[in-house]
Amino acid sequence: MRPIAFLSIALLACSVVLTSAARAEDQPVGITPDIMKVTVKHGGQDVDIMREQKNDATVNPAFAKTSRPCPPFCIQPSELAPGVETIAEVEMIDYIKRMSDGDDTIVVLDSRTPDWVAKGTIPGAVNLPWTLLNPAKGASPIEIAEIMQDTFGVTESEGLFNFENCKTAVMFCNGMWCGQSPNNIKNLLKFGYPAHKIKWYRGGMQDWSILGLTTAKPSS
Numbered sequence: 001m002r003p004i005a006f007l008s009i010a011l012l013a014c015s016v017v018l019t020s021a022a023r024a025e026d027q028p029v030g031i032t033p034d035i036m037k038v039t040v041k042h043g044g045q046d047v048d049i050m051r052e053q054k055n056d057a058t059v060n061p062a063f064a065k066t067s068r069p070c071p072p073f074c075i076q077p078s079e080l081a082p083g084v085e086t087i088a089e090v091e092m093i094d095y096i097k098r099m100s101d102g103d104d105t106i107v108v109l110d111s112r113t114p115d116w117v118a119k120g121t122i123p124g125a126v127n128l129p130w131t132l133l134n135p136a137k138g139a140s141p142i143e144i145a146e147i148m149q150d151t152f153g154v155t156e157s158e159g160l161f162n163f164e165n166c167k168t169a170v171m172f173c174n175g176m177w178c179g180q181s182p183n184n185i186k187n188l189l190k191f192g193y194p195a196h197k198i199k200w201y202r203g204g205m206q207d208w209s210i211l212g213l214t215t216a217k218p219s220s
Helices: 003-024 089-100 141-150 180-191 204-210
Strands: 038-042 045-049 085-087 106-110 155-157 160-162 168-172 198-201
Touching: 038 089, 085 089, 089 106, 089 168, 089 198, 141 155, 168 180, 180 198
Parallel strands: 085 198, 106 168, 168 198
Antiparallel strands: 038 045, 155 160
16 A cells, blocks of 8 residues: 555544534523523522533424424414514513513513423413413403513503503413414504513524423423
């Protein structure tokens, strides 16, 4: 064998060994180039929001389905309603962090039914199932009024809602194929909630899971 050919084979073998060693040690996975984790409050406890650090991690099987029947699991538009801002993960984390740090003008809401929430939710979020704001699902005017006041900071006078001091409502559900947060948002708009005070995380738990971000069990 020629010396050059032998040297090439040796270098190739060395490269394979080094590559295998590099793969054996997981590399850091940040949220952004400058943010590794964000500590927020969930159920009164500190929780670190960060991404899964195993480089070979795969998506949660609960979000692996590609072809749920439509209807009802139809693809949502990027703009849900005029004035309602669609946000992504970095913005969602920022809202959670601000709320956790004491900004009581923000509320982050998981619009899913309790059976889904029990599998894991975004840390800092509280559960408001989509049915509770939906008259078609049995929600009474009194129940809706109580939620508007207790959850959203809306006041009521002589049967009319006053949204002057209402909270910025950041809402999500299972993702771009899920209609639960869109239902909550559309009902809020029907009640007169200002669109600019509503933020919609369209990617929801589907994208949150795909990115390997921390989940938490629902707070009591």
